[in-house]
Amino acid sequence: MAGRRRNTPDHPARSGPQAAPAESLLPADYDLAELYGAGGRDEDDEDLDDTAVLVPPIALPPEEELAAAAMAVPLVAHAVKLARWSAPHRVVDEFGDLVEEDRAPAARLLGLAAEDGEVTEEAAVEVLRAWSLACDLDLVELGTTQAGEHVAVTMEEAADAEAGDPAIVLDLWLTAAGIVRELAVDTDSLDTEGETPDTEEDEDAAETGLAEVEEASEAAAELLDEAMQVLYELTAFAEPGDETVPLGVLAALLVVPEGEEPDEEMLGEITDIMVALDPMLADLAELGVVEHKPIDPDLFEEEEEEEEPVEAAVPEREATAEDAARFGLVRLTPLGQYGVREWLIADGYDAPLIGDLAKGDAAALLRGLAESPNVMPDREIEVWLARREPVAAARELLAASRGLDAYSPVRRLYTMAAVISLGEPGDTALAEFVDDPELGGIARELLRNHGKDYPAPERADVLWGTVDHFAAVLLTTRGDAAQLRDLVAGLPVTDNPASYFGELWRVPHPYTAQVLDTVGELHLDRQVAKEARKAAFKAKSQKGHG
Known part of the structure; x- marks a missing residue:
């Protein structure tokens, strides 16, 4: 998982492979801050660069709860159930799929068809998807008998998963989520496959097309990784019940540079990223990584029906929560937090848990x-x-x-x-x-x-405590001037600052000089600031002679 990067003017946001055309500016009908309640971060916020990504600590439910959530994912539960149903082994076709006569019983086993009802094509497809996942998770192992018959042998992990073993279940779910994560960013390659090049020109075109497909998939994977890490951060700091994020907010945090307001061009990029992320998030939702409300498809139809340009056709009005919801919503689930954290750890990031x-x-x-x-x-x-x-x-x-x-x-x-x-x-x-x-x-x-x-x-204790508290705030705020000004202004300096600082510089504390230096820099009263600087010089001199 790539380290999450904020967009800067020198690092433009990349649109995913399924980005909407530039004229389809879904959020451009509204003011971004009004619609989503979010824009770029404040200039005072700490910058994170590519070399020092700090992952905030999170709280996770017990493993037993996470495992129960994983087994509540229909696709995972179906895969486990089919694997157990196949025990000790089951005949399959040459491709490893269930044979035709087993598909209807499997559909009924999974509750996808009534006991005496017809199995629909959709149900049959779901059966094959669940069976494919069972194979990918090694819940069954494909092989051939001495008689040349293709069979699938049920592995012990299937029974452990069905019994609810947390370690086994979470390992299976994480593997499944990783598979879906990879498939979510795959770009349709039908245009570059299935045809044999007739000439050298056709072969070159096919190679170029394949390279473009691979490049688009890599860009989509990077976009999804960055989006998931931003969701992880937002969820870590969210109050309980406030973890749901409008898709536009998520996209804006990937596009809008630090401290800037989005312009029209950025709104177009935000839309492109929203449209690119929407189907990928839908795929992850199937595994329980996120809860996802997709972009309302009617938005595109409404825009196509407009005879006038969108800017002129849409009247200015205050956006509502319903408006924002039509542009998509996403929430990282506790199971999703677990998964993203495991991906971050696998990529070498420190991803602590609250309580460590x-x-x-x-x-x-x-x-x-x-x-x-x-x-x-x-x-x-x-x-x-x-x-x-x-x-x-x-x-x-x-x-x-x-x-x-x-x-x-x-x-x-x-x-x-x-x-x-x-x-x-x-x-x-x-x-x-x-x-x-x-x-x-x-x-x-x-x-x-x-x-x-x-x-x-005692007076000496009060002064020592003043320096100690100021030093603690200085350290915890990393010297942030905005956060220190109130503390500086609140120092009990009397009408005779020389007297007050004459006492303060003698305080036997390791941070006395630094505290006085800070007061000298930030105090708005020039006389007070001057006396603080003089006192800081004396404190340094005393320390040097100590």
Whole structure:
């Protein structure tokens, strides 16, 4: 699976092999932001490039639930059922397909035809598709007897799958999803096959046509991979129940450059990608990878019936949810999340699960939260706390948050958030740290805020805590100026900034100088900024002489 790339002016979006003609601009009748509620990402968002793709952590149901969902996919269930029905072996034709006389009983076995009813052509096709998948999944093995008879022998995996073995079922489903994923991007090659070239010119034309088909399939595969990874990211950050994405939003995220609004040309590209993705997503939906509502085919007929250009014929009006739905909807299922994650891992990407960090002790949890670039701290802390007794958990976190190393401010930031979330048990643990050299000041401050009768922190503790909190925000925001300005403006600088910073630069904290430098850069009051820069110089000088 290719790493997901956002489109830039130097990297134009490629349309899939089934892209609509340029004049068929389905979404162009509406404003994109109005219709889909989405456009390019904000300029302040972190850029992801081709060499450093961060895959957000996700939460997956237990394997038993995923396996049950996989066995609920009709095509997979039918393949398993046919394989078991064939045990220990069954005669097949020379191509490995079920013989003619077995197809009707197979259709009735799968519930595709009534016991005494006629088997339709559609039912027979479904039987052959399910049998073909059973062969592809090695649920049956094709061979020849000594008498020259072609047979299919049922493998043990068929019984294990029917019994619901999660590992076997998920492995079979993942293989099936991979097969469908490959078939979904295959381009119709009928024009380049089936005819024998009569001349050298015909042979060259056939080779050129085949190369074009292969190129189109590769482009479609890349487009589908990028779309699935974007869906994976969107689903990871979505609130429960909000995982469904308009197809136009998905296409826009592949077309619209960072921080830009879509123009008319981009709207055409978005339409092309929507039309290219639509049938591919329909194929994946059959395996339960996604839930998919296709583009309304009437949209094309409506456009063809228009005698005037679309821009003039369609009156301006506010788009509705129903309008957006007509352009297609897609939702990555939990089973689909499992599948995409496995594909990402196979391609060498780190695709963590929420709760991975919560498996260790407090020190391991805090180290992972501080050092991992793609982590959801709140979710990891929530999982970690849920597995432990509250007071003991708070006590362990507080002890592990001590230190003056590079990541220590971040550890304390996450620890205090976790302890506060525990309520009274957290306060019980905090009371044990009121005299701690590093944690005592913040412990007393939090307890007082919660109505407990404790003396106010010493001035030195308050200043140390100010630097420590600022350093944590500086580290977790990666120095983002927009997120730091409010913190800078909220510093308790009095009318005498020289006095305040004269105290602050003496704070024995490893990040004192960096904090003062940041204040000097971002504070809107020129006098305050000047005093902060002077204090930063003194803090660096003191550190150099230390």
